[in-house]
Amino acid sequence: MIRVTRLALVGALLPLTLAACGPTDEQAPASDDTTTDAAADSTGEEPAASSDGTLTLYSGRNEELVQPVLDAFTSETGIEVEVRYADTAAMAAQLLEEGENSPADAFLAQDAGALGAVSEEGLLEELPQETLDLVADTYRSADGTWVGLTGRSRVLAYNTEAVPEDELPASVQDLTGPDWTGRVGVAPTNASFQSFVTAMRVLEGEDTAATWLEDLAANDPQIRERNGEIVADVDSGAIDVGLVNHYYVYELAAEQGVPPEELDVALHFFPDGDTGALVNISGLGLVGEQPDGDAQALVDYLLSDAGQTYFVEQTSEYPMIEGLDGPAGLPALEELETPDIDLNDLEDLQTTIGMITEAGLL
Structure with a gap:
């Protein structure tokens, strides 16, 4: 596997930002505006005492899709989410350019390759084992720095x-x-x-x-x-x-x-x-040290029954946790005849983009 260097990947991805697909055209219904005074996260635990009640999310999935479930998270936990939206390639490039100075607390990506490229540069923190254990090995990183949220x-x-x-x-x-x-x-x-x-x-x-x-x-x-x-x-x-x-x-x-x-x-x-x-994933990784636990609370919510049910019912994607059925009308995830591949091997985006460009498709 060819290692993706920070400057090389940024150089490969940034020129695509203007030509890239931009925010995806995935749709979702409007969110429920009802709020509560709840301060507990989806596991019932109080946010860390040092929490400032906000986190910054870099999202490679579009606002119309993601904002409703983020609103539900805020309603459940009291934690506000400041979101920067762009396509996944642009968000990955921005993270790599910013490096350790990035203001991001979390990176929500459209695919495992972008998460792997950012993780390869040491920008993602290892997630708790109890979080990783919620998702099958196939759909999470080998080093524990990102986890799948949905299957597609x-x-x-x-x-x-x-x-x-x-x-x-x-x-x-x-x-x-x-x-x-x-x-x-x-x-x-x-x-x-x-x-x-x-x-x-x-x-x-x-x-x-x-x-x-x-x-x-x-x-x-x-x-x-x-x-x-x-x-x-x-x-x-x-x-x-x-x-x-x-x-x-x-x-x-x-x-x-x-x-x-x-x-x-x-x-x-x-x-x-x-x-x-x-079968790839959309997934989430935590960027840099997370002393207050706010970003971890977001991971917990998106992997809770409520978060996973949202994606199944509103976007027709496969859930990553056990106990939930997939979207109606689709074969079960375990019934799909998928290629035998480790999603951790998809981080070399630089070479792929170069090949697509050389072939004349970009």
């Missing part, structure tokens, strides 16, 4: 009128063939796409990943800035298929006020552990 599967969204089920590809590798010329939507600036490419590098080798990117670029891909745009265009018939995370179809259904099955876009989960079926 890579899928092929397809137009049910244009693509019969018996013509769906068995592998993501098939999408560079002549049958798919001009038909495949991708969002190369999106963190989830970049982590998927990193996974291909890890699982299938640098040469295979480079060839796939080059062949995709030569196959007239339909480039979009955001996954939500891809899903909307697949539903309308403007694109036949698109590589996205699973929950964007549910987002579009919510926007249109219809059940997902009434859309003209459906989900294809690649079988047999194909790289295209990568």
